[in-house]
Amino acid sequence: MLTTKPMIDVLAIDLDGTLLDPSHRVSQRNIQAVQRAREAGITVLVCTGRGFGESTHALQAIDQQDPVMVAGGSIIADPTTGKTLHRFTLSDQVVKAATDLFHEVECPALVMKDPSDIDYDYLVLHSDSEHPIHPITQWWFDDHKLRVNYAPHTHLDEHPEHSVRVGMCAESSISNPISKRILDLLGDEVWLYDFPCVTPDAHSGEIVHILELFAHKINKWAAISWYLEQHDIDPQRVGAIGDQVNDVPMMEQAGVGIAMGNAVDQVRAHARYNTAPNTEDGVAIAIDAILSDNLHTLER
Numbered sequence: 179m180l181t182t183k184p185m186i187d188v189l190a191i192d193l194d195g196t197l198l199d200p201s202h203r204v205s206q207r208n209i210q211a212v213q214r215a216r217e218a219g220i221t222v223l224v225c226t227g228r229g230f231g232e233s234t235h236a237l238q239a240i241d242q243q244d245p246v247m248v249a250g251g252s253i254i255a256d257p258t259t260g261k262t263l264h265r266f267t268l269s270d271q272v273v274k275a276a277t278d279l280f281h282e283v284e285c286p287a288l289v290m291k292d293p294s295d296i297d298y299d300y301l302v303l304h305s306d307s308e309h310p311i312h313p314i315t316q317w318w319f320d321d322h323k324l325r326v327n328y329a330p331h332t333h334l335d336e337h338p339e340h341s342v343r344v345g346m347c348a349e350s351s352i353s354n355p356i357s358k359r360i361l362d363l364l365g366d367e368v369w370l371y372d373f374p375c376v377t378p379d380a381h382s383g384e385i386v387h388i389l390e391l392f393a394h395k396i397n398k399w400a401a402i403s404w405y406l407e408q409h410d411i412d413p414q415r416v417g418a419i420g421d422q423v424n425d426v427p428m429m430e431q432a433g434v435g436i437a438m439g440n441a442v443d444q445v446r447a448h449a450r451y452n453t454a455p456n457t458e459d460g461v462a463i464a465i466d467a468i469l470s471d472n473l474h475t476l477e478r
Contacts, residue, residue: 184218185471186417190247190402190428193226193236194376195421196438197461202376204239211462212240218469223247223405225398227371227390227424229290230255231299232322247401250371250424252342252392253292254401262294264404266396268341272368274332276391279356279363280346281305288315289335290343298325301341306330312347314386317378345390347375353387360391369396373423373442390424399427419453419464421445436464436476451476 191197191212199205212222222240225247226233233248242257254264277287286304288311293299300319302311308330311319319326329335346353350372357372368391375388406413414433418425421438422445429435429448437445439455446452453467453476454460467473 184215184220184469185473186220186434186468187411187415188221188223188402188406188417189215189465189468190223190225190398190416190418190420190432191461192398192420192422192425192428193224193228193233195440195456196419196425197224197240197456198236199456201379204236205459205462207459207462209240211459211465214469215465220468223402224257225251225402225418225420225425225428227422229253229293229299229324230260231293231324232318245405247398247405249290249292249342250390250392250396251398251401252290252396253294254404255294260294262292264401265292265342266393266400267292267339268344268391268393269367270332270338270341272364272391272393273335273338273341273344275363276344276360276368277303277332279359281307281309283348283352283356284309285346285348285352286311287332288345288347289341290345291337291340292342293325293340296337296340298327300324300326301335301337302326302328303332303335304328304330312386314375314377315347318376321378343390343392345388347386347388349384350374350387351384353389357389360389364391367394368392369394371424397427398424399431402428402431417464417468419461421456434468434473453477 417434418428418432421441435449437449453464
């Protein structure tokens with residue numbers, strides 16, 4: 179039984195590649211570890227690039243009650259009601275500029291919406307040519323039973339004030355050059371990621387990327403910071419566990435940053451500690467090290 183105050187007050191946990199195993203499930207060991215953290219007085223915040231509707235099975239698995247930072251940190255939501263507590267939206271100009279670039283390479287723009295007050299999760303802008311969405315995007319929409327609307331161009335978007343992310347799904351040979359063009363065009367106006375997306379188990383062939391644009395400086399840490407300010411919590415009292423490039427801001431700012439054993443190099447470079455991969459319940463191992471005040475047992 180824990181008899182001393184934990185070294186952190188808040189634990190931010192990523193989903194894909196972190197809390198979720200390769201089959202996109204939460205292991206019983208991780209579920210039990212998350213519960214032990216809560217019993218020790220730690221607030222557990224799920225911080226994921228997924229939208230709220232894409233995260234529900236994981237949130238239910240761990241009986242999440244505290245706020246969740248979804249859509250890459252652009253939405254903070256109440257997991258018990260699905261209601262948005264705060265959101266960081268994208269400007270119409272950014273969405274249009276990105277959409278125009280995506281259409282040049284015959285890719286539709288995937289505009290993630292805050293679904294709290296509207297009846298859909300994504301708006302797909304497919305141009306007058308009706309560029310088809312990538313098969314992996316279609317799999318993702320179907321697998322998560324997402325609500326999707328379609329339109330050719332941004333001026334037909336009925337709810338631009340609900341746009342929190344715009345992106346595209348394509349092979350890396352397409353997404354990488356577009357990423358460079360976006361940075362040249364929009365620069366400091368956006369926060370951009372271009373990294374491998376979640377794929378079905380049967381997928382093979384060229385690596386498929388998801389390219390994501392958020393408002394400037396909006397990332398997972400921005401959402402965590404909003405929560406910390408609401409509750410007057412010192413960032414040094416935050417622990418964070420993650421594996422992918424969108425977890426780097428958490429690694430940089432949290433008092434205790436822990437990289438998964440399967441983490442990309444950028445995450446490892448900014449983390450203070452390393453745990454086991456998601457195939458070996460690395461989250462549970464990290465939580466036990468935190469609760470026992472034995473972070474030195476984690477690989478440095």
